[in-house]
Amino acid sequence: MKAEMYRTRNNMSTRSIGGKPVESAFLNNDGIYDPECESNGKFKAVQCNGTEVCWCVNSAGVRRSDKGDKNIKCEHVET
Incomplete structure (x- = not known):
């Protein structure tokens, strides 16, 4: 997660490099996904x-x- 936040804060790609997932990518039931974060380091309410x-x-990024x-409506819930 620290790598994700560092790359986001420095306007660097947080997706994939050369078609391979970045080290900060998560694995869920749907495969690998790269979580989206707010500028303050918290997870965005909607993840795809x-x-x-x-x-x-x-x-905290817990589903x-x-x-x-992609049109799902989510409210931000603090943990």
């Missing part, structure tokens, strides 16, 4: 796995909803 599949997470499409 690079497809149309998205879900809601709390500020708190069923999966939906």
Whole structure:
């Protein structure tokens, strides 16, 4: 997660390098996804796995909803 936050703060790519996932990528039931973070280092309320599949997470990145499409509405929940 520190690597993710460092790259985000320094406007560096947090996706993949040469088609390979970055070290900070997470593995979930849908495969590897690179979590999106706010500028303060907390996870964004909506996370997606690079497809149309998205879900809601709390500020620590723990999923708190069923999966939906990219238009899912999530409120930011502090942990």
